[in-house]
Amino acid sequence: MASGTVMTAAELEDFLREVFPQAFGPTRPHHVVALGHRTATIRLDADDAHLRPGGTVSGPALMALSDVAVYAALLGQIGRVALAVTTNLSINFLRKPAPGPVFADARIIKLGKRLAVGDVALRGGGSEDLVAHCVATYSIPDKR
Template sequence: MTLTPADADKILADHFAPWVLGLGLTVEETGERHAVLRLPWSEALARDGGGLCGQALMAAADTATVIAVCAARGGYGPMTTVQQSTSFQRPVVGADVLIRVRVTKLGKRMAFADTTLTPEGAAEPAATASTVHALLG
């Protein structure tokens, strides 16, 4: 089964905590082993100094990885984060963030993914992440 962006938005609505939904993520694109989500700019997610807080970026990357893994599997299945490593390279101020996830390995029990978080219109990412999820079902 091919997972459409509408299917992925439904997965977000049905399976994520209210505080995650409060990030306002939307699914822009899904493919065989990837997904692109949008994190809209929000003053509520900014820290002192006006930059988007790292916690919001990490939560968005983790959530986008779930969607990419669902796309790779052809639908939703329960999973949990085992590891996430995030490197922040520059602040995000006043711009939506495009979160591009590529599933690099999909096994029976584990999924591995690489993510770039790039402010809309920017040439360079603001952050990158490497994530591992355990597949529970």
């Protein structure tokens, strides 16, 4: 297990296939690359289905990737809590990402009993330049 996490990246991806098949099912484009203490890296294999006119990865695809990445970083800390939900997501688009892999590096910057806040740096496969930056808040259900 990664230091500071309650599950491994492989265990997390298995769980996400179970509870989030639209993003992690057998033919879906998201993959857990890494999981650490309050961090996760998710890869989107952006293909024609994720493109908008002009050949760039669409905003909705980047927003979904950001949301999934914060969810993964959060679950890495709190475990299998499928009903943790997004309450807010704000994204700034910085550059046009090309088709191919897009990476979302998420980190939890505040983890409370009922709320978590994370940010995400999104970058294309061949560059360290950010294509977008996101901040998201998650509601964590009561453990009762």
